[in-house]
Amino acid sequence: MHIFYSQHISGNIIRLGEEEAKHCFKVLRHKANDIILITDGKGKLYRCMIEDHQLSQHRIQILNTLQPHEPRPYYLEIVVAPTKNAERMEWMVEKLTETGVDKIRFIKTQRTEKGTLKMDRLQNKAIAAMKQSLHHTLPEISPMIDFNDLINEKTDATQLIAWCDEKNGRKHIQSLELSNKFQILIGPEGDFTPLEVSNALQYGYQPISLGTSRFRTETAAIAACMALYFKFAV
Numbered sequence: 001m002h003i004f005y006s007q008h009i010s011g012n013i014i015r016l017g018e019e020e021a022k023h024c025f026k027v028l029r030h031k032a033n034d035i036i037l038i039t040d041g042k043g044k045l046y047r048c049m050i051e052d053h054q055l056s057q058h059r060i061q062i063l064n065t066l067q068p069h070e071p072r073p074y075y076l077e078i079v080v081a082p083t084k085n086a087e088r089m090e091w092m093v094e095k096l097t098e099t100g101v102d103k104i105r106f107i108k109t110q111r112t113e114k115g116t117l118k119m120d121r122l123q124n125k126a127i128a129a130m131k132q133s134l135h136h137t138l139p140e141i142s143p144m145i146d147f148n149d150l151i152n153e154k155t156d157a158t159q160l161i162a163w164c165d166e167k168n169g170r171k172h173i174q175s176l177e178l179s180n181k182f183q184i185l186i187g188p189e190g191d192f193t194p195l196e197v198s199n200a201l202q203y204g205y206q207p208i209s210l211g212t213s214r215f216r217t218e219t220a221a222i223a224a225c226m227a228l229y230f231k232f233a234v
Contacts (some may be wrong), residue, residue: 046063
């Protein structure tokens with residue numbers, strides 16, 4: 001059964017957004033009295049009945065709240081220096097959402113390539129991936145922030161920075177101790193500069209390795225996410 005997404009919930013009545021409504025009523029041709037599943041993107045999954053299937057005035061009633069699968073035992077924030085190729089960033093957001101991530105942020109570093117982030121497209125990719133992978137939590141996606149502003153932020157997360165320098169005393173990500181909250185920084189093509197890494201370490205970041213392969217930026221982000229998924233997920 002398809003899962004739909006909506007933020008428009010009032011009491012036991014749900015309305016779908018324009019695109020979701022078109023998909024439900026025009027593409028899949030759902031009618032009144034049909035039973036469908038809707039997630040609020042915040043961890044809840046509802047079993048619903050369509051009362052009125054008219055596109056502009058549809059009305060959907062919540063019948064009951066279902067018990068989703070157990071959530072991941074950790075919170076994960078991935079922070080990425082975006083590439084110039086927007087499609088690669090969209091693909092990354094899709095795969096991170098499928099694997100399981102709570103927040104995706106973008107940073108401007110010294111070597112970050114110039115480019116634009118279309119936040120609405122990234123959001124739509126995340127919504128589609130959430131539904132396809134049967135997740136019920138939509139990751140928060142934040143616009144670009146300067147690297148130095150980011151590392152100055154206060155957080156209770158275990159702060160990690162993936163860096164390719166072989167001479168640095170890095171731990172492999174699989175050797176990390178269990179934590180309930182992680183923030184992982186992924187650098188641009190060409191990596192972080194030594195000064196950026198030095199500054200991050202001064203603010204409490206731990207350097208980590210993702211293995212011996214040299215990854216593209218978007219692949220590194222997914223590798224970090226998958227490493228924690230297989231190490232800690234239940």
